[in-house]
Amino acid sequence: MINPNSPPPALPDGGLRVVALGGIGEVGRNMTVFEHAGRLLVVDCGVLFPEDDQPGVDLILPDFRAIEQRLDDIDALVLTHGHEDHIGAVPFLLKLRPDLPVVGSRFTLALLSAKCKEHRQNPTLVEISDGERRAFGPYELEFFAVNHSIPDAVAVAIRTLAGLVLHTGDIKLDQLPLDGRLTDLAGFSRLGDEGVDLFLVDSTNAEVPGFVAPEREIGPVLENVIRKADQRVIVACFASHVHRVQQVLDVAAQYHRRVALVGRSMVRNMGIAAELGFLHVPDGLFVDLNEAMEMPANEVLFVSTGSQGEPLSALSRMARGEHRQISIRPGDTIVLASSLIPGNENAVFGVVNGLARLGATVVHQGNANVHVSGHSPAGELLFLYNAVRPSNVMPVHGEWRHLRANAALAVATGVAEDRVVIAEDGVVVDLVDGEAAISGRVEVGHVYVDGLSVGDVGESTLSDRLVLGEGGFIAITVAVDSSTGRAVAPPTVSGRGFSDDPKALDQAISLVEMELSRTEAEGITDSHRIAQAVRRVVGRWVAETYRRRPMIVPTIIPV
Amino acid sequence: MINPNSPPPALPDGGLRVVALGGIGEVGRNMTVFEHAGRLLVVDCGVLFPEDDQPGVDLILPDFRAIEQRLDDIDALVLTHGHEDHIGAVPFLLKLRPDLPVVGSRFTLALLSAKCKEHRQNPTLVEISDGERRAFGPYELEFFAVNHSIPDAVAVAIRTLAGLVLHTGDIKLDQLPLDGRLTDLAGFSRLGDEGVDLFLVDSTNAEVPGFVAPEREIGPVLENVIRKADQRVIVACFASHVHRVQQVLDVAAQYHRRVALVGRSMVRNMGIAAELGFLHVPDGLFVDLNEAMEMPANEVLFVSTGSQGEPLSALSRMARGEHRQISIRPGDTIVLASSLIPGNENAVFGVVNGLARLGATVVHQGNANVHVSGHSPAGELLFLYNAVRPSNVMPVHGEWRHLRANAALAVATGVAEDRVVIAEDGVVVDLVDGEAAISGRVEVGHVYVDGLSVGDVGESTLSDRLVLGEGGFIAITVAVDSSTGRAVAPPTVSGRGFSDDPKALDQAISLVEMELSRTEAEGITDSHRIAQAVRRVVGRWVAETYRRRPMIVPTIIPV
Structure with missing residues (x-):
């Protein structure tokens, strides 16, 4: 009997095992x-950005314990594209295995190289192109062009x-892509004819009905905004x-505005993109x-960078009137041509x-169509399922609500309900004799990067x-x-983050003296x-007097 | 010469002064x-809920200093409706002036009474009805029915x-309201004929184009969901x-489901609504x-309550599998028939x-039309401006982005640009000889309620x-x-919230000893x-070693 919460049994001969470590x-x-x-074989190795309940953390890495x-x-690490949530943790994996072959498209590897340079690493890169086939150990890989919010995915x-097995990476089906590079649905259909045993599908937008508008529809919206501007224009978007x-550059050129890039990652990435011919300046x-x-x-x-309101970004500093060079003036136009990632609102x-307070006109996703998503919503996912006609499906890239919605779409296209496997991080899925099923679970936790060190900040901190x-x-x-246990000096009681009132803790001193x-x-x-005695008496007092729960930190110095 | 950042000069005879304290x-x-x-005369007295940069705070009150x-x-406190952001701070004002007449509609005063009872207060209530006129001191008031996401606004x-002067309170223009009580646009038009000198207008949705769908369109959506459900159904929404x-009750009755109310405020408010005839059970x-x-x-x-993800609410406990009575099972249907307030995502x-992880089907604003807003978007605000034809406008209820958008709508309908006054909290606006203009500013800060006490938690805490x-x-x-300044015992160095590694601070001890x-x-x-010396040496060490910025708290005990 399989216990889905225990480590899995040995993989049967001829089987394939799949585990997401993140x-x-x-x-x-x-x-x-x-x-x-x-x-x-590893596909992608990205970072996660922390949420409110993970304060002070810079990054969260996948948990490498299951493979360390x-x-x-x-045999290889395959990168589907160059976003941080797909490549950000590669330097941390390369620290453990510096000679690991890293496989990806031209632009993806260029972004990775820049990242590795900052970590003083010189990885072994294997560049592949659309349609190419290549073997690593027992894995025969074939690569398909897909459209996403970054080139060369x-x-x-x-x-x-x-x-x-087919793994989509991040995907959408823009039928009029700016660079003419379509998601290779024809290739997927050919795989479907051959028979896809397991299909791993991007779930990010599975809850959203319909289709994504073409990226090229952003251009005319930008044009409309920039044409009317008679002062400075600042456009913020993702640096990749x-x-x-x-499209911003094209409209700027049309209205005879020269363009300055603001923000380290914007300058770096657009330099790479221009050099490799992905950006035409x-x-x-x-x-x-x-x-x-x-x-x-x-x-x-x-x-500029800063479209997610990052407090140290150039745009945030402008909004606070603290930018060294650019001070916002009435009549300036600012465009946030970007998504609003949940949690950043x-x-x-x-x-x-x-x-707005400084007098600028601010155009954003909430009042104009200045952004389209990079992920297929429900309507496009149906096209994918119908092209691929998989026998087993495993929704990936998403929270539980996205995975469930994606699973329902697979079933709607005719995939058998018990052949749609919803796994979360650490859940082991085995494909044996053409059937995918959960066979167990390995331990997967959050690995926090805080400042210079990895892993010393954990749940207790x-x-x-x-x-x-x-x-x-x-x-x-x-x-x-x-x-004797006698206090040799009066106790000191002080609070930080407790009260602005300097007398707030006066009463506690005498309570501590009595307890001593x-x-x-x-x-x-x-x-x-x-x-312990001091903690108890102060804790009880503060709960009753203030109905608050500060941390109580007693220090007893024996002298 | 007026300085917009100084206290205003005395109000000229015959003038009217307006200051928002929140x-x-x-x-x-x-x-x-x-x-x-x-x-x-005071209109509304509500609370604000804290954001991420105001941690640990329960509530934020308007700053009463300007009137204390x-x-x-x-002469009177007028309440436009019963939402917390309009009535939540009344008990704190009544503490300062217990006999203040509180004026409002029937349902509003019923909700306020329940709140005051919890504070052991017995306020002086003055109930008014739609269309009624009543004088308080030199203020002749007239009340107009408006439609909002709570009855009797x-x-x-x-x-x-x-x-x-006309103050909208919170407003929308549902043309097919569930209770048949339309926003009194005809009354507003009559005021417009008479001549409105200053119009204070709800800005909440001014950035959103178009119109709000009628509330009654939610019913069929709920029906469609509940009809298909064959297990338990839980609908979460605002308790007011x-x-x-x-509409939930009507659909439940139609499909022969009995209804249990979950959550203290839901039970209380629906009890009041049913008793007063606003809810038909x-x-x-x-x-x-x-x-x-x-x-x-x-x-x-x-x-149930809990539609905003409040961690202690019934719904959150169900989602964590911690609710005392209700445990979610596969096949259960949960509907969040509510807005998603920015910051709560x-x-x-x-x-x-x-x-979703527990197997429930979750229907929410992101995947079904189970919510409509309670505030007029741009299209409806244009109707308001054209009915009222004000000579001066002051956008209220909103962040800067909303105020600017609302101001632009006023100008688009023909209000002179220099007669639209964008003020923020504390900015003093005087209406003198038919013209509204900023005359100065009074100090307005955030007043925090944390546990039992008001005001002792401030910006430094x-x-x-x-x-x-x-x-x-x-x-x-x-x-x-x-x-002598000599340490009489080895220093103790300990961290909380710094690292899970027990040896993380070992090196700091010898640094402190050297410094001593x-x-x-x-x-x-x-x-x-x-x-100071100890703080400096430890602070520098931790910044270099870990690149982190914990608070450094040295305590020197002279013995």
């Missing part, structure tokens, strides 16, 4: 591990003796969205930021309000941060004669027991 | 103060010698949205929660994912909480001989200076 049950840190004939004893068994078909930036369009500041307001346009609208962030702390320090007299009278000399 | 430049804690002939020396000058016209609940429809738990799954329906989708929540703290405690030798050698005996 990206299922969450949006981000995508990483899927395949196992066949004793060898491993088998690093030498990995691919889906990967994986052929083994266990059957044919080459096609969005392309009209001669003399770009201008240095300092030079742009000297030009008339109606002759420049800034393309307060930050983004904080920026919008700051800009985060839960302390949550308590401290909600209520602050009250520290009580007492020096105690270690032989009691412990001394009872002959208690053990620091730990004295600390 | 609700402009933010969504919530609405409170507008009018002054004329030495007397004051003039409480006896207030009103707009108020204020006649003084300075002119005619009587018409939404009415078919005989025998309601069933006690305990009894409902014993009934077949397809014969019950639960109407993570919490709400956390609940949706939790329910919140900024400490933010630092502690991001990085925790490192406490260093040293007992020092006060005459140095201060001792330099003859430093002053605790404060020793503390």
Whole structure:
């Protein structure tokens, strides 16, 4: 009998095992591990950005524990595209296995190289192109062009003796893509004819009905905004969205505005894109930021990062009036040509309000069609299922609500309900004799990067941060004669993050003194027991007096 | 010369002064103060719910400082409707002036009474009805029916010698309202004929194009969902949205499901609504929660609070599998028939994912039309401006982005651009000789309620909480001989919210010891200076070693 919550039994000969170490049950840190004939293949290795209940953390990595004893068994790491949630954790995996072959398209590998350079790494890169086939160990890979919100994304078909697997990566079906590079539905149909045994499908937009408008419909909207602007224009968008930036550049050129790039990642990525021919920059369009500041307001346009309201970004600083070079003036036009990632609303609208307060006109997704998604919604996913006609389906890239919605779409197109496997991170799915099923679970946790170190911040530190962030702390320090248990000086009681009132804790001092007299009278000399007694009495007092729950931190110094 | 950032000059005779103490430049804690002939009138007195940068706070009140020396000058407090952001702070104002006449419609005053009872207050209530006129001091008030997401909302016209003012409160123009009570556009037009000198207009949805669909279109959507359900159905919505609940009850009755109300505020408010005739409950429809738990799954329906993902709400507990009575089972249907208030996305989708993981089908605003807004978007606001034809406009109830959008709509209908006054909280607007203009500013801050006390948590405490929540703290405690400055025991160094690694701070101890030798050698005996030196050396070490910024808390005990 299979227990879905225990480690799985050995993989039957000829079977294929699939485990996501990240990206299922969450949006981000995508990483899927395949196992066949004793060898491993990894698809993507991204990071996740922390939420409110993970305060102070910079990044969250996939949990490598399930593969860290088998690093030498990995034949290749395949990257479907260059977004952070697909490549961001690669340097951390390369630290464990520096010679791992990293497979991807030209633009994807260029972005990865730039990232690895910052980590002083020099990875082994294997560039592939659309339609190419290539074997790594027992894995026969075939790559298919897919359309997404970054150029040069691919889906990967994986052929083994266990059957044919297709992994979409992130995907949409823009039928008029800006670069003419369509998602290769014809290729998917050919795979469907051959027979796809397991289909791993992007779930991000599965709850959304219908279709995504073509990216090229953003251009005329931008044109309409920029044409009317008679002061400065600032367009913020994702630093990897080459096609969005392309349309901004084209409109800028049309209205005789020169363009300055603002933000380190924007400058870096657009440099790479232009060099590789993914971004076409009209001669003399770009201008240095300092030079742009000297030009008339109606002759420049800034393309900036900060579209998600990141507090340190250039745009946020402008909104607070703190940017070193650019100060917003009445009549300026700011366009947020970007999605609004759930959880960032307060930050983004904080920026919008700051800009509006300074007199700028702010155009964003909420009041104009300046963004289209990069992920197929329900209508497009149906096209995918009908092209591929898979026998087994495993929704990936999404929270539970997305996975369930995607599963329902698969069933609606005729996939048998018990052949749609909803797994979350760590759940082991085995494809054996053409049937996919859950065979167990490996342990998968959150691995936090905070500053320079990885993994030392864990759930206990985060839960302390949550308590401290909600209520602050009250520290009580007492020096105690270690032989008698008598306080040798008056206790100090102080709070941080507790109250602005300097007298708020006065009453607590006498309570602590009374408690110390009691412990001394009872002959208690053990620091730990004295600390416990002090914590209890102060905790009870603050709960009754203020109905608050600060952290109570007693320190007893034996002298 | 007027300085818009200084306190205003005395109000000219015959003029009317308007100051918002909350609700402009933010969504919530609405409170507008009018002054004329030495007397004051207050419209609404609500609370604001805290955001991420205000951690641990329960509520935010309007800042009463501008009126607290003039409480006896207030002739009346008018409440436009019963939502928390309009009535939530009334008990705090009544504490300062218990005999203040509180004016409102029947349902509004019933909700206020219930709230005041919890605060053991017995306010002086003045019930008014639609179309009624009534004078308070120099203010001639006239009340107009308006449609909103709660029954019995009103707009108020204020006649003084300075002119005619109309304040919409929260408003929309549902042309087929469930209770047949239309927003009194005819009345507004009559005021327009008379001549409206100043129009204060709800800005909440001014950025949204078009019109709100009628509330009654939610019914068929609910019917479609509930008809198909063969297990339990749980509908979550706002506890004051009587018409939404009415439609749920009607569909439940149609499909022979009995209804149990879940959540304290839902039970309380629907009790009031039913008693006053605003909610029509078919005989025998309601069933006690305990009894409902014993009934077949397809014969019950639960109407619950928790639609905003509030962590302690019934629905959140169900999603975590922690509800005392209701455990979610595969096949259950949950409907979130509610808006998604910006900032609550993570919490709400956390609940949706939790329910989906347990196998429930979750219907929400993102995948079905189960919610309509309670505020007029741009299309409806144009109708309002054209009916009222005001000479001066002051957008209220909104963030800067909403105020700017609303101002643009006023101008589009023909209001002179310099007669549209965008003020934020504390900005003083004077209507003198038929012209409204900013005359100065009074100080308005955030007043925080945290637990039992009001006002002792301020910006300094919140900024400490933010630092502690991001990085925790490192406490260093040293007992020092006060005459020599020599440490009498080894220093203790401990962190909370800093690292899970017990050895993370080992290195800091020897640094502190070295620093103490140095201060001792330099003859430093002053605790404060020793503390500073210790803080500096530990702060520098942790920044270099970890690139983190915990709070550094040195305590020097002189013994």
